[in-house]
């Protein structure tokens with residue numbers, strides 16, 4: 001629990017707290033960001049919570065996040081330590097959970113090399129191929145939209161990491177989705193008692209069965225990730241020298257980076273873990289937005305027909321991006337309207353700091369609440385309305401990089417998402433092609449009335465996506481379907 005410091009200023013405001021357990025019993029474990037929204041209205045853009053022994057400061061104004069997590073990033077670039085998921089399940093090597101230091105620096109450098117704006121153009125072929133498969137799946141099995149979104153994201157990042165596609169029902173897909181499900185569960189706040197009471201880590205193995213369980217998960221994850229990167233190595237040795245994927249680049253540079261098999265496996269695997277759910281959630285939020293704000297879909301389709309012709313013969317590709325400003329604005333509005341990680345990823349401070357007259361203790365979890373930033377009336381008028389026009393009025397020139405700007409969905413400072421340029425292009429091609437190909441409409445009940453959908457019906461956790469909702473995905477014309485089926489056949 002926070003104690004009043006003697007020399008420095010006061011702590012940020014906070015709701016009344018219990019003398020022993022702080023705010024632990026008040027903070028809901030589901031849709032925590034909506035609770036943060038209420039607190040920000042009452043206590044302002046910087047407030048404090050004390051949760052199960054952790055000091056937390058929640059930031060709701062991007063200017064504060066840019067100052068603390070950006071300009072003062074030397075102090076706010078760590079992550080809260082997780083004994084179960086970080087130390088044992090990940091052997092202190094999983095990037096998303098790493099404290100600030102040498103291992104993180106090396107892993108981020110490897111990511112940067114593979115994902116900086118200058119090189120992401122190299123992945124366009126993969127993105128066009130996987131988004132074509134998404135259209136094909138939607139056209140042939142429209143009732144399974146949510147699974148197609150999952151597959152699109154998983155297969156794309158898998159392809160990028162290991163240079164091969166995920167089969168529809170292959171063992172790889174199940175195995176990697178299983179690792180992902182474990183990871184999401186085990187890093188959720190409160191998932192393991194030892195992370196609330198780190199003292200429990202002092203217990204010997206016989207009294208701490210959770211430790212063996214976490215180590216077993218590490219071994220299972222490693223078996224899969226080792227196999228995948230070793231397969232890439234074998235392919236390179238068997239003559240596929242031009243294999244274009246993360247794992248291949250990591251093997252190329254191994255002498256320089258000094259990564260061992262385990263490091264290499266984690267770096268490639270991390271791309272998959274961090275990139276899959278976030279991308280899938282964004283596509284699913286888009287589908288829901290189209291049901292709720294159909295006029296924005298129509299406007300995008302008018303723009304697409306003007307640029308590509310209304311005959312359904314030309315599928316949009318990256319070469320059309322600058323001619324489609326409304327589609328780009330719509331993509332940005334999806335990131336704004338429902339960020340995939342609405343609560344924000346926690347950063348962690350190393351030493352005590354002073355900001356706007358407040359003391360922020362060492363070892364404080366600093367959470368940039370993306371939801372509050374995106375629902376600030378003064379920045380985004382009528383924030384609940386999905387309105388791409390808000391990004392067009394600024395009159396900015398459109399570049400691929402600008403898709404990451406104007407919203408905060410990729411976080412802040414030195415821990416900002418290293419996949420952001422790749423991710424925005426994936427989302428752009430996926431969404432633009434869906435808009436070109438389909439009318440995305442509410443499902444109808446037995447009386448032919450639209451079945452309402454509610455964005456509040458969503459999952460909670462580090463990422464959030466809508467719970468399955470009914471919808472109709474209808475090809476815009478037989479010619480559109482013909483083009484999709486024809487192009488898909490040619491791509492096989």
Ligand code: HEM
Pocket residue numbers: 095096097098108111157270271272274275276278279282339340341344345346347409410411412413414415416417418419420422423424427
């Ligand atoms: C729409 C898709 C995506 C969204 C919304 C998203 C969002 C985020 C956010 C909010 C963070 C935390 C930033 C912070 O701590 O301030 C993050 C971290 C991360 N993202 Fe993404 N991401 C997406 C896709 C991807 C992809 C495709 C990759 C890799 C290919 C990726 C790799 C990572 C990694 C490795 C981290 C951890 C960085 C660190 O801890 O230093 N992400 N992402």
